[in-house]
Amino acid sequence: xxxxxxxxxxxxxxxxxxxxxxxxxxxxxxxxxxxxxxxxxxxxxxxxxxxxxxxxxxxxxxxxxxxxxxxxxxxxxxxxxxxxxxxxxxxxxxxxxxxxxxxxxxxxxxxxxxxxxxxxxxxxxxxxxxxxxxxxxxxxxxxxxxxxxxxxxxxxxxxxxxxxxxxxxxxxxxxxxxxxxxxxxxxxxxxxxxxxxxxxxxxxxxxxxxxxxxxxxxxxxxxxxxxxxxxxxxxxxxxxxxxxxxxxxxxxxxxxx
Amino acid sequence: xxxxxxxxxxxxxxxxxxxxxxxxxxxxxxxxxxxxxxxxxxxxxxxxxxxxxxxxxxxxxxxxxxxxxxxxxxxxxxxxxxxxxxxxxxxxxxxxxxxxxxxxxxxxxxxxxxxxxxxx
Numbered sequence: 001x002x003x004x005x006x007x008x009x010x011x012x013x014x015x016x017x018x019x020x021x022x023x024x025x026x027x028x029x030x031x032x033x034x035x036x037x038x039x040x041x042x043x044x045x046x047x048x049x050x051x052x053x054x055x056x057x058x059x060x061x062x063x064x065x066x067x068x069x070x071x072x073x074x075x076x077x078x079x080x081x082x083x084x085x086x087x088x089x090x091x092x093x094x095x096x097x098x099x100x101x102x103x104x105x106x107x108x109x110x111x112x113x114x115x116x117x118x119x120x121x122x123x124x125x126x127x128x129x130x131x132x133x134x135x136x137x138x139x140x141x142x143x144x145x146x147x148x149x150x151x152x153x154x155x156x157x158x159x160x161x162x163x164x165x166x167x168x169x170x171x172x173x174x175x176x177x178x179x180x181x182x183x184x185x186x187x188x189x190x191x192x193x194x195x196x197x198x199x200x201x202x203x204x205x206x207x208x209x210x211x212x213x214x215x216x217x218x219x220x221x222x223x224x225x226x227x228x229x230x231x232x233x234x235x236x237x238x239x240x241x242x243x244x245x246x247x248x249x250x251x252x253x254x255x256x257x
Numbered sequence: 258x259x260x261x262x263x264x265x266x267x268x269x270x271x272x273x274x275x276x277x278x279x280x281x282x283x284x285x286x287x288x289x290x291x292x293x294x295x296x297x298x299x300x301x302x303x304x305x306x307x308x309x310x311x312x313x314x315x316x317x318x319x320x321x322x323x324x325x326x327x328x329x330x331x332x333x334x335x336x337x338x339x340x341x342x343x344x345x346x347x348x349x350x351x352x353x354x355x356x357x358x359x360x361x362x363x364x365x366x367x368x369x370x371x372x373x374x375x376x377x
Contacts (some may be wrong), residue, residue, distance in 0.1 A: 021322075022356050023295055029373050030335040249367055254356035255295050255331045256322035257288070 024179055034243040035197060035207045040145035042077045043070055043244075044200065046137060047084030049124050050115045052154035053189070055225035058115070059083060059118045062151050062193065063235055065242070073241055079141050086114060086148065090127035125150055128196045131203030136201025145206075145244075146198040153229055157187035158216060185219035191232035195240060209243065211236040278319075287317035294326060303333050314346075321351035325360060337368050 037043070045066045050058040063083045070076045116124055127133060134146060166180040190212070197207040213232040217223050238247070294309030307330040313323035328343035344361050351357060 023299065025298055025329075026330060027333050029332055029367050031367070032335065249365075249370075251363055253332070253360050253363065255298060255326050255329060256354075256356060257291060257296065 016164070021082065021257050024252050025255055027251055027253050029249045029251065031242065031247045032210075032247060033246050036111075037076070037145055037244045040143075040200070042079050042142065042144040044079040044081065044137075044141050044144040044146050045070070046146050046148045047086040048148060048193070049086050049090060049121065049127075049150035051121050051150060051152040052115060052120050053225055054115050056153055056229045058153050059086065059228070061226070061229060062233075065230075065237075066147065069237055069241060070244070073245075076244065079144055084137070084148070086127065087114060087124065089133065090124040092123040092126070118154065121150060121152070125194075128198070128208075132218065133203065134198045134200070135203035138198075138203065143201040146200045147195060148198060149196045151194075151195045151210060152190070152192040153225075154190050154192075155187065155225075156190045156214060156216070157185070157219070159183070159185045163184070180222040186216040187219050188214065188216035188223075189225065189228045189232065190214040191229065191236075193233075193236070195243070197243065207243065209237065209240075283316045284320065287313040287320050287323055288318065291320070291323050291326060294330075298326075298330070303330055306330050307334070314343075319350060320321065321347045321354065321357065324350065325357050327352075328364070329360065332364055332367070337371055340364060 045063050048059045048062045052058070060083055067078050067080070071078045128148065138144065139144060160183070161181045163179050163181055164186050165177045168178055169175055191214070192210065192212045194208065194210040196205055198204065199206050213235050215228055215232055231253055241247075287369065290309045290313035294306040294313065297303070297309060298306035307327065310323050310327040310330060313320060314327060324347035325345045328340045328347060331337075331340035331343060341364070342362060344357070347354075347357050348361060
């Protein structure tokens with residue numbers, strides 16, 4: 001009897017030690033920033049070429065949002081200067097009228113930057129390659145890292161079948177949720193920002209990144225354009241911030257014995 | 258002549274036994290290092306843990322768990338290339354281990370993300 005008990009306890013101990021061959025530990029994996037911002041003491045979010053919907057001033061809103069995010073979450077020193085009316089500076093001048101062309105004015109009477117049609121954006125975007133222009137901007141602010149680009153924000157609609165969850169009750173009054181496919185008209189927005197990072201000392205482009213996000217709502221739902229804009233920007237901000245500052249991804253792994 | 262054959266056979270067996278004993282001793286020492294490393298990692302002392310697991314794979318290069326743990330330590334330090342190599346080695350040594358497979362899948366996600374960032 002005694003031997004049997006001893007054997008049983010030994011087997012139990014063995015089984016227990018066999019089961020505990022792994023230990024789950026939390027890990028924090030660092031991902032390095034996409035560009036080295038260490039040579040720059042400050043960052044200047046200059047301005048953006050706005051394109052698409054006129055319901056949101058994407059130049060002003062993007063500058064404000066990125067400045068606050070870089071300051072609060074990126075821990076960077078931000079230059080709080082006026083927003084650059086980039087559409088004015090970037091307006092392409094027709095070749096035949098170039099010598100006598102007056103300074104381009106793309107600003108409306110209300111002070112809000114006029115939006116550029118999406119198809120007309122490429123000639124405006126040539127400004128990002130203009131090293132002299134950006135060097136001059138850099139000199140004005142003490143050679144910071146300049147962040148600029150373009151922001152396309154356009155209304156969008158799509159109809160089709162979507163899967164919804166519907167409550168159903170059986171004959172005993174018991175509730176259950178079942179997936180149901182229904183045809184729906186949906187509308188929303190597409191946000192396509194292009195971020196250009198420029199060396200304020202040389203005017204050279206260091207890095208460019210384009211994102212695309214879209215959101216769709218029930219056609220009967222009325223969602224303000226500005227809310228949609230922030231919702232979409234929220235999705236891509238972590239990736240934007242990881243350009244300049246390192247990110248930590250939290251997870252867990254199994255250590256083995 | 259048969260006596261010589263016997264002697265050679267005995268010598269071979271002797272060498273094999275001593276090699277096995279040495280291997281067992283190395284594995285024992287490696288297990289101790291791995292165990293110490295786990296305690297260090299649990300306390301957040303990843304450098305110490307890395308050192309222990311590096312010692313463990315030196316002592317016993319056939320110890321899959323040591324390579325797996327070392328890969329995790331490298332991953333935690335952001336040394337993705339080293340982590341990848343260590344995971345590969347762990348999977349080679351113990352291809353059926355589901356924990357190693359799970360760790361590799363999770364690592365791949367992060368490594369792909371980091372590579373995408375570098376490629377942009």
